[in-house]
Each structure stands twice: as structure tokens, then as C-alpha cells.
Amino acid sequence: MLVAAAALLASGCGSGPSLENQGEVTAPPGDSKNLVVGSAGFTESDLLAQMYALLLDKAGYGTEILSVANRELYEPALESGQIDVVPEYAATFADWLNAKVNGADAKPVGSPDLDATMKALRKLAAPRGLTVLDPGKAVDQNAFAVATSYARRHHLKTLSDLGKSGLKVRLAAGDECVQRPYCEPGLKKVYGIDVTGVDPKGVGTTQAKKAVQSGQDQMVLTTTTDATLDEFGLVLLADDKHLQNADYIVPVVNRSRAGSEGVSRALGRLNTVLTTDDLADMNRQVDSWRRLPEDVAKTYLEDKGLL
Numbered sequence: 001m002l003v004a005a006a007a008l009l010a011s012g013c014g015s016g017p018s019l020e021n022q023g024e025v026t027a028p029p030g031d032s033k034n035l036v037v038g039s040a041g042f043t044e045s046d047l048l049a050q051m052y053a054l055l056l057d058k059a060g061y062g063t064e065i066l067s068v069a070n071r072e073l074y075e076p077a078l079e080s081g082q083i084d085v086v087p088e089y090a091a092t093f094a095d096w097l098n099a100k101v102n103g104a105d106a107k108p109v110g111s112p113d114l115d116a117t118m119k120a121l122r123k124l125a126a127p128r129g130l131t132v133l134d135p136g137k138a139v140d141q142n143a144f145a146v147a148t149s150y151a152r153r154h155h156l157k158t159l160s161d162l163g164k165s166g167l168k169v170r171l172a173a174g175d176e177c178v179q180r181p182y183c184e185p186g187l188k189k190v191y192g193i194d195v196t197g198v199d200p201k202g203v204g205t206t207q208a209k210k211a212v213q214s215g216q217d218q219m220v221l222t223t224t225t226d227a228t229l230d231e232f233g234l235v236l237l238a239d240d241k242h243l244q245n246a247d248y249i250v251p252v253v254n255r256s257r258a259g260s261e262g263v264s265r266a267l268g269r270l271n272t273v274l275t276t277d278d279l280a281d282m283n284r285q286v287d288s289w290r291r292l293p294e295d296v297a298k299t300y301l302e303d304k305g306l307l
Contacts, residue, residue, distance in 0.1 A: 029131070029259030034062040038078065038086035041069040042203055043286045043293065044140065044225060044279060048087035050297035051274075052251060052267055056085075058307060059266035070176055071096055079128050084258040085267070090114065090135055091245030092142075093252065094121035095181065097128070108181065110245045117245070131255045133264050135248035136271030138279050141224045142182055142203075142244050144171075145234040147212055158240040162219075163191035172208035173221035175200035183221060186243045206287070209234060225276060227284030249274075273304045 035056060039049035046067070053063040066083060068074035075096070077083045091110030094117055098109045101124060109120035114135065122132050144159060156162050162169065169187075177183035177198045187193040201208035204222035209232040211217040220234065229235065251267045253259055282300060285291045301307040 029261075030254075030256040031260035031262055032084065032257040033060070035064075035084040035258055035263075036082065037063055037065050038074045038083040039065060039067045040071065040074065040086070041067045042205065043283050044223065045087055046293040047279070047282050047286065047297050048249065050294045051270060051301060052085060052087065054298060054301055054307060055266045055269055056263065059262060061263070061266070070174065072176065075100075078130060078252065078254055081254050081257050083254070085251055085253045085263070088132075088250050088252045089140060089247035090121055090132075090250050091117050091247045092182070093132075093250075094124060095245075097121070097124040104179070110247075112242070112246045114246065114248055117248075118250075121250075125252065126255075129255050131253050131259045133251040133253065133267055134271060135250045136274050138249045138274045138276050139246050140249065140276065140279065141239075141247055143222055143224045143226070143236050143239065144187075144219050145209075145212070145222050145226075145229055145236050146219050147215070148233050148235045150218065151235050151237070156237060158238040159187070159191045159193065159243070160240050162237060163187075163193045166194065167218070168194050168196045169218045170197050170199055170216075171195050171219050171221065172199045172201045172211045172217040174203045177221060182244055190241050190243045225280040225283055226287075227280045228287045231288060249279075269306055273306065 037049045037053045037056070039045045049065050053065055056063050068077065074083055074086060078086055095108045095110040098106050098120070110117050118132065118135065125132050146156065151157070154165050154167060156165065171177065171184065173183060175198070184195050184198055187195055199211060199217050201211055204220065204226050208220045209228070212220045212234060213232045222229070253263060278300065282296050285296045286293050298307065
């Protein structure tokens with residue numbers, strides 16, 4: 001099924017209607033009763049996708065979940081309607097769309113200011129047939145971790161410390177890290193870190209953290225809601241120059257298929273309860289306790305009275 005889905009995405013992304021012909025900005029918001037919820041394939045995204053699907057099921061929609069490992073694939077699929085809703089991170093998605101629309105050298109529009117970020121994001125998303133729903137309380141940021149022993153040996157507490165050390169660093173991250181401004185380019189430009197290469201093991205995956213634990217790599221791209229760092233003997237280095245923006249979690253929907261008040265209302269129920277600490281705890285249950293994301297998501301929503 002996943003192979004078929006990948007083929008569908010590949011064909012759809014290349015042959016979907018042009019923006020000029022979609023008419024999604026002026027057409028009435030759609031309310032398809034069968035929706036595809038996308039996940040970016042890492043634990044937190046899986047958990048959010050599961051919660052979105054459960055809340056939509058509760059509201060009377062039929063749902064299926066499709067995991068697509070990177071934004072370069074799932075965003076065009078979202079535009080074309082092959083995926084109807086995905087959990088996103090406001091500042092990161094705003095900057096990604098901005099680069100797509102205005103070029104890789106475009107001035108970033110994401111910032112620590114949530115209102116300004118949301119305004120920029122919605123302005124960029126609307127012409128592409130996308131609607132960005134309201135953010136909740138939960139926020140996640142990209143973060144970088146090293147082995148605790150490595151940090152102690154080289155007296156590292158911040159990313160600035162690492163840059164000043166002159167140490168050569170091989171970074172375990174997603175393959176898109178080589179291009180994204182918050183990742184390899186930002187580490188070099190903002191902190192002067194000598195990144196010698198990116199080991200494409202994913203964002204905060206067990207494989208990536210093990211690579212740093214073993215010394216194969218020196219640093220891993222993860223998130224501030226990663227609850228398993230201690231288990232791998234890793235510690236976060238503080239982002240003391242604020243390379244990362246505060247990324248509030250927002251649902252992004254295909255307007256022509258899922259732009260209705262019903263979808264917005266169903267997903268908005270999560271905004272009243274979900275916190276950053278809740279996300280970290282759920283991540284821990286999946287990554288450390290080996291519980292299934294669907295089970296953790298269902299239990300959480302039940303405990304909060306949403307199911």
C-alpha cells in the first residue's frame with residue numbers, strides 16, 4: 001500500500017493542475033467526507049496525524065493516514081488534494097513556502113512573533129489552495145544534541161561554544177538539512193560550526209541518536225520535545241543566538257476538500273488541551289515505552305474528554 005501511495009504521490013505531484021487553473025482561492029471551501037491525513041513519518045508527526053484522524057472520525061468524517069517522509073513530497077500532494085490535512089510547524093512552514101515562492105535567497109518570514117508568522121504563512125498558503133487553521137498552545141522547535149561525554153570533554157553548553165571550539169562535526173539529520181536555513185547552512189553562518197557532512201538518518205530517529213551515541217556522528221538534529229535524549233546519553237546545546245523560530249503546531253488543509261467549518265471545528269478542539277509538555281510525554285511513550293502512536297493518541301484524547 002505504501003509503495004502504491006508513493007507512486008501516486010510521484011505522479012500526482014508532477015501532473016496536478018496548475019495554480020492558475022485550480023481556482024481554490026475563490027471557490028467555496030470544500031467539505032469532503034473522506035479525508036487523507038498526512039504524516040511526515042517521525043514520531044510527533046505520527047501522533048498528531050493520529051489525533052487529527054480520530055477527531056475527524058468523531059466529527060463524522062472517514063479518514064486514512066498516509067506517511068510521506070519529507071515536505072518536498074507531501075506539500076505538493078497537499079496542494080493537489082491527494083492529501084487533505086497535515087500537521088505543520090508555523091515558522092518552518094512559512095519559511096519553506098516563502099523559499100518555494102520567492103527563491104532560496106528570500107528573506108525569512110518566520111519569526112518568534114506568532115502573529116506575524118501566521119499572517120505571512122496564510123498569505124503564502126492561500127494562493128496555493130491551502131488554508132492554515134488556528135495554532136494551539138503546543139510549540140516545538142528544532143534542536144541539536146551531542147553526547148553528554150562529548151559536551152563535558154569540550155566544555156560545550158551552547159551552539160556558540162561548539163562554533164568557537166573549531167571541532168569538525170558530522171551531523172545526523174534529514175537529507176533536506178543541507179538546504180534548509182535552520183540546519184546546516186544556519187549552523188555554519190550563524191554559529192560558525194564546521195559541519196563536514198550530513199548523515200541522512202532522519203530527524204531525531206533512534207538510528208540518528210545511536211550514531212551520535214557511538215561517535216559515528218557528533219551531533220543530531222532533533223526537537224525540544226524529544227523525551228529520549230537521556231537514554232542515549234545525549235544533551236541539547238542551547239540555541240543561544242536564536243537560529244530557531246518558535247514553531248507552533250498548526251493544521252494545514254487543502255481548501256477545496258477540507259476547508260470547511262466542520263474540519264476546522266473538529267481539529268480546533270485539540271487547541272484547548274494540547275501543550276508542549278503533553279507532546280513530549282506522548283513522544284516518550286512511543287519512543288521509550290514502544291507504545292503505538294495510534295494507541296497513545298487515542299488514550300490522550302480519551303483522557304482529555306475529546307473522544
